[in-house]
Amino acid sequence: MSNFKELGLSQEILATLAANGFEKPTPIQMQSIPLVLKGHDLIGLAQTGTGKTAAFGLPMIEKLLADGGRADPRNIRALVLAPTRELVNQIATNLKLFVRKTPLKIGVVVGGVSINRQTEQLARGVDILVATPGRLLDLVARKAVTLTQGRYLVLDEADQMLDLGFIHDLRKISKLVPKTRQTLLFSATMPKQIAELAHEYLTDPVKVEVTPPGKAADKIEQYVHFVPGKDLKTQILKQSLTANPDGLSLIFSRTKHGAEKLMKHLDHVGFKAASIHGNKSQSQRERALKAFRDGEIRVLVATDVAARGIDITGVTHVYNYDLPEVPDAYVHRIGRTARNGRDGIAIAFCAPDEIRLLRDIEKLTGIEIAVASGEAPADQARPSKGRGGRGNGQNRGNGGGPRQDKAPRQKRPAREAAVGFAGDELLLEDRPQKHARRDQRATGHGHHDGRAEGNRNHEAKKHHHGRPGPQDSRRGPSDGNRRQDVRRAGKGSRQA
Numbered sequence: 001m002s003n004f005k006e007l008g009l010s011q012e013i014l015a016t017l018a019a020n021g022f023e024k025p026t027p028i029q030m031q032s033i034p035l036v037l038k039g040h041d042l043i044g045l046a047q048t049g050t051g052k053t054a055a056f057g058l059p060m061i062e063k064l065l066a067d068g069g070r071a072d073p074r075n076i077r078a079l080v081l082a083p084t085r086e087l088v089n090q091i092a093t094n095l096k097l098f099v100r101k102t103p104l105k106i107g108v109v110v111g112g113v114s115i116n117r118q119t120e121q122l123a124r125g126v127d128i129l130v131a132t133p134g135r136l137l138d139l140v141a142r143k144a145v146t147l148t149q150g151r152y153l154v155l156d157e158a159d160q161m162l163d164l165g166f167i168h169d170l171r172k173i174s175k176l177v178p179k180t181r182q183t184l185l186f187s188a189t190m191p192k193q194i195a196e197l198a199h200e201y202l203t204d205p206v207k208v209e210v211t212p213p214g215k216a217a218d219k220i221e222q223y224v225h226f227v228p229g230k231d232l233k234t235q236i237l238k239q240s241l242t243a244n245p246d247g248l249s250l251i252f253s254r255t256k257h258g259a260e261k262l263m264k265h266l267d268h269v270g271f272k273a274a275s276i277h278g279n280k281s282q283s284q285r286e287r288a289l290k291a292f293r294d295g296e297i298r299v300l301v302a303t304d305v306a307a308r309g310i311d312i313t314g315v316t317h318v319y320n321y322d323l324p325e326v327p328d329a330y331v332h333r334i335g336r337t338a339r340n341g342r343d344g345i346a347i348a349f350c351a352p353d354e355i356r357l358l359r360d361i362e363k364l365t366g367i368e369i370a371v372a373s374g375e376a377p378a379d380q381a382r383p384s385k386g387r388g389g390r391g392n393g394q395n396r397g398n399g400g401g402p403r404q405d406k407a408p409r410q411k412r413p414a415r416e417a418a419v420g421f422a423g424d425e426l427l428l429e430d431r432p433q434k435h436a437r438r439d440q441r442a443t444g445h446g447h448h449d450g451r452a453e454g455n456r457n458h459e460a461k462k463h464h465h466g467r468p469g470p471q472d473s474r475r476g477p478s479d480g481n482r483r484q485d486v487r488r489a490g491k492g493s494r495q496a
Contacts, residue, residue, distance in 0.1 A: 159189045233321065
């Protein structure tokens with residue numbers, strides 16, 4: 001199928017798509033839309049940025065229009081759940097575009113904004129409600145909304161919602177939506193917990209899959225700097241930013257405090273920078289994203305709250321100032337660049353205590369990331385076979401390809417006490433609190449709609465396009481991939 005008309009959509013929807021420049025459906029849209037229109041429950045496996053909102057939104061809107069009627073006061077007809085405020089807002093923006101010139105109303109419920117204003121919005125009833133789980137349950141508890149008319153339930157970025165500890169909230173919400181519903185689950189990965197979730201929530205689901213998990217965009221050039229400490233890490237970052245004054249750079253930090261500290265330092269030394277993380281109110285986060293999107297600031301420092309669903313076409317560089325605890329997050333992070341067919345550069349910094357994280361990322365993606373500078377510790381180096389490069393498995397240099405590490409796997413301690421790197425002293429403050437609720441307070445403080453966040457640095461050679469210089473180190477034999485429990489970092493965490 002090469003156009004939306006062949007998918008079974010109505011002339012009204014087709015006219016809206018054409019008016020907004022939608023010409024050819026993406027693979028996930030081609031597979032999902034006909035199945036959803038037929039009423040199937042669906043498991044959609046696709047990376048962020050593949051067009052999932054239209055994949056579930058267009059057929060859902062089509063069916064709501066065909067059903068007629070509208071939601072009663074304080075009720076909804078369809079519910080879309082997503083893990084972060086940014087993703088909720090982006091989904092809602094796209095859905096509002098699709099329902100133009102129709103009577104359907106889109107509602108948005110997230111933490112960080114006035115709960116009273118959201119109560120007023122829900123009092124009139126909405127057709128499609130897009131929400132973060134925590135704030136939705138707050139409103140249910142206040143009797144501001146009921147879900148008894150919900151006929152469609154969408155779980156978007158389900159794997160991230162589980163990482164963030166939303167599983168209990170999801171179970172509560174699913175019991176509030178009628179059993180006679182159509183349920184659509186979208187996820188970038190399919191771990192055991194997602195399979196269990198699908199078995200619990202979905203009825204005879206059809207599974208569709210595009211973009212295999214762990215595959216990065218082919219046009220992303222990937223590099224890593226091995227660094228011994230925070231000063232050199234920050235020095236390399238500033239050198240690269242200086243060499244690319246016209247670039248749009250997104251920098252990922254593991255902790256909220258680390259992101260804010262780095263942003264203030266960059267701003268102090270002359271870079272136009274802002275930050276988004278869980279300690280920012282919703283209005284602050286929206287202003288920072290708008291300034292970044294409009295080019296008013298050239299540097300945005302963020303936690304994993306920006307790793308998924310943030311579609312800013314002009315991002316030229318993604319910096320992993322801290323490597324993520326969960327390998328999949330690396331793919332999502334660097335996916336913020338090289339969008340819509342453009343090229344992009346992803347630069348990672350790897351401190352000694354992050355070597356295992358790097359090895360897990362390389363195992364997931366199937367490539368050896370090119371070394372820009374520095375040298376891995378001798379006892380944790382890998383054979384210098386090929387140098388990584390663009391995308392997934394497209395290694396450059398003398399060969400490459402997926403590594404075949406033979407060393408026995410070793411379990412990583414529950415959380416290693418890294419010493420001497422920026423942000424490590426803050427990790428204790430970011431550990432999940434048993435009873436913390438991530439998105440409930442209207443002030444925006446203490447809301448946790450994203451992942452746990454941290455910090456660490458060297459010197460580099462770059463040319464005028466911002467690509468790091470040639471590798472200046474040789475690698476020793478690998479000690480194998482040391483797999484950690486990739487869900488450890490997110491379980492119960494309601495941060496970012």
